[in-house]
Amino acid sequence: MTLSGKIALVTGGNRGIGLATVRALAKAGATVHFTARSAANIAAAQRELGDIPATGHLANMTDRIAMATLLDQNFDILVNNAAVIAPIGRILDISAEDWAHSIDVNLTSVFHATQRALAHMVAKGGGTIVNISSGAAHRPQEGWSAYCAGKAGLAMLTRSVHLEYVDQGIRIFGFAPGVVDTDMQVAIRASGINPVSKIPRENLAPAQEPAQAIAWLCTPAADTLAGQELDVRSPDLRAAAGLPQLD
Template sequence: MTLTGKTALVTGGNRGIGLAAVRALALAGAEVHFTARSAANIAAAQRDLGDIPATGHHANMTDRIAMATLIEQGFDILVNNAAVIGPIGRILDVSAEAWAASIDINLTAAFHATQLALGHMVARGGGTIVNISSGAAHRPQEGWSAYCAGKAGLAMLTRSVHMEYRAEGIRIFGLAPGVVDTDMQATIRASGINPVSQLPRSSLAPAEEPARAIAWLCTSAADALAGQELDIRAPDLRAAAGLPPPG
């Protein structure tokens, strides 16, 4: 798997799946950039990365001007990873403001990054976008109406970009990363609201698994899957990406 010569941007790359994706893309040879919401978070990620080269940028995904400044340089690969799980609660129990903020981060910010990156990609004759999806894009979970609606919207954005730009060399994928051992799952466990929150931590997958799949999707080996919503739990995808069979 080689991404030598490619430049990549991972949003929310300071922890969890995003940080693992930064590592995987860099190890595959890409020049990797990532966003984080504070200088301290960038420094913490750099410590975790050790010798692995990657450049952190202080940017909130919802700040289109900051994202435009960053994306101005043009990237071959965009991983729309940053997201929030909250507000967690049944619809009568969540604030309208928190619900709208979730859509702003999980869907609208991904649209901004996509639109900003696409212009450069089309001008260069191609590019790859990986949208981190979720089973929640397709199946509602109690207490997650904002998250499910945002991820469902993101899945449709994936399909829309494919329809409009595949002829211009844009490869876009939605990837449901499985149930992964990150801070997001710790928040979910603490909520206790639905069956996902009952999953024991020991049953969760390591972030390295979706990270490997993300890096693989950025290679031409994944060309035939472009435009699709993929689930890392699919045995064929796992085998193609070099992951062990589902446990």
């Protein structure tokens, strides 16, 4: 699995699945950039990465100007990883403002980043986009109306980009990473509001597993899967990406 000569951007790449993806892409030979919301987060990520080279950029996904400037660097690979789980709560218990902010981060901002990157990718004849999806895109969860709606919209955005630009060399994937041991899961467990919050931490998957699959999706070996919503728990995908089969 080699991505030598490719330039990649991972949004929200300073921790969790994002940081593991930065590491996996760099190990595959890509030149990797990532975004984070603070200089402290960038510094912490680079300490975690150690000798693995990656360039951090201070950018909030909802800052259209900052993201546009960054994406004009002409990336070959875009991993739309940044997302929020909040607000967690039943519909009568959350604010419209918080709900709208979730949609902005998880869907509208991803559209903007994709649109900006896509223009450069089409101009040079191709590129790869991986949108981090979720089982919540297809199955509602109590207390997650904003998150589920955002991820459902993202799944349709993935299919739309594939329909419109596959003939121009664009490979786009929706990828559900499973239930992974991340800070987002800490917030989910603290809420106690649906079955996902009851999953013991020891049953959560390590971030390295979805990261390895994401890196594999960025290679030509995954061409036949373009345009699909994929799940890390798929036996065929796990075998192709070199992951151990689940019990």
